[in-house]
Amino acid sequence: MQLYNKLSAKEREVLIEEAGEDRLTLSFYAYAKIGNPQLFRNHLFLAWDEMDVLGRIYVAQEGINAQLSVPAKRFQEFKDFLDNIYFLKDVRLNIAIEQDAKSFLKLKVKVRKKIVSDGLNDASFDVTNKGIHVDAATFNQLLDNPDTVCVDMRNHYESEIGHFKGAVTPDVDTFRDSLPIIEKDLEDFKEEKNLVMYCTGGIRCEKASAYYKHKGFKNVYQLEGGIIEYARQVEQQKLENKFIGKNFVFDHRRSERISDEVIAHCHQCGKPCDTHVNCANEACHLLFIQCEECAMEMNNCCSEECMKINDLPYEKQKKLRKGKGNSNKIFKKGRSEVLKYKP
Known part of the structure; x- marks a missing residue:
């Protein structure tokens, strides 16, 4: 029984080129109580390896966080597989705006203590008491409200190449670093302001919104589906795009362009660049x-x-x-x- 990769990234790249088939890059997450993460991990690897799924997946007792590349012709099979897992039925699948067959070159399913390293003691607060999920249209309305503080829950190298207009972009290296900094900086606005958060696909805001409600913030909102879903809804509904630049992604593409603006600079010469x-x-x-x-x-x-x-x-x-x-x-x-x- 094969439970780990046997092909190198280069070998897999050659196979993808030879196959010449379309692949879909997507991501999803779910918080759920998983009794035996290792057994669940093995179950996923066996099924997804057979489907030629590639990607990076973290499994923990608190749930699953997945970034994947799926053969387009097997997408429905993949979706049916998820729907047969009770806590993944109809889970939101964030499909990438820009597709690349080589976004992932290996299937890595790893067991972790947490699906996102947040440094929080989950037993100290109600992680299910989350902020209000909002769609792109409502998010835009909140951004136009002068009583709103919009916070980017991502790291500095992500927000450097793209972020929402007027957003607070903490100068941090990790998600866990941002939580206490944001709480301290916004301490005076806990009751009177709308705290509106966003991240790449929504997973970081899911935990952060519950944490900030626990810390006394009264009006907490989060962008459902993150930047990825926002861009999709903006395109489909012809909404104003309030995101400038690129959305950083954690695969071989490294980013998706959301608007034409280039807001970053080459780290070596200083010219406008966001690659x-x-x-x-x-x-x-x-x-x-x-x-x-x-x-x-x-x-x-x-x-x-x-x-x-x-x-x-x-x-x-x-x-x-x-x-x-x-x-x-x-x-x-x-x-x-x-x-x-x-x-």
């Missing part, structure tokens, strides 16, 4: 914003040191990486000292 890349030196793999001109000049690297390493024979590069791991805590997603125009 995230990873440093070509695999020992670094730093996520940063790089324009085409700098990519050419720097050979897709973040620094001259990384260029030198990247020019070494592959075996020498492997020796340098031996025993060392990349860490977001070290590289801070674009805050590296090697970048001249860092956020």
Whole structure:
């Protein structure tokens, strides 16, 4: 019984190219009590591996958080499978605005303590007492209300390339960092203002809204389906688009364009640019914003040191990486000292 990947990302990429079939990139989440996450994880892997589903899925006792790529011709089969799981029946599926058959190249289903690292003690408050879910039209009306404070629940490298007009964008590296900062900054508005939150697909707001209600905020709202669903409803209903720039996504595409505005800058030269890349030196793999001109000049690297390493024979590069791991805590997603125009 195969419970783990046997193909590398490169091998899978070749198979996808040879198949030449359309795939759908989508995401979903659900909070539910899962008694045996490991058993549930194995069940998902076996079924989805057979369906040629690829993606990154986290399972915990509190629920599931999934970003996936599904063969378009097997979407209904995939949907039927979800509907046969009681807490996933008719779950919202956020289908990507921009599709790419290579958005994911492996199927990874991992058991975690939590489906989102929030640092919260869930036993200390009612996680089911959530904020009011609103659609795109209502969200726009709330944004127009002077008594509204709109807060981006994402990290700095996400909001840097795109966010809602007038939103508070905390300068944080992780979701768990943002929770106490927002509470402190908005302490004086707990009763009189509308606290309106948004994130990529809704999952971070789901927990945050309950947390802020527990902390005394009276009027708490969250954008249902996040930026992904907002963009879809804006297009379908011909609403005003109040989101500027790109929506950062956690797959090989890295982003989806929601509006034509470019609000970020190349971290190396400062020119307007909102294209995230990873440093070509695999020992670094730093996520940063790089324009085409700098990519050419720097050979897709973040620094001259990384260029030198990247020019070494592959075996020498492997020796340098031996025993060392990349860490977001070290590289801070674009805050590296090697970048001249860092956020």
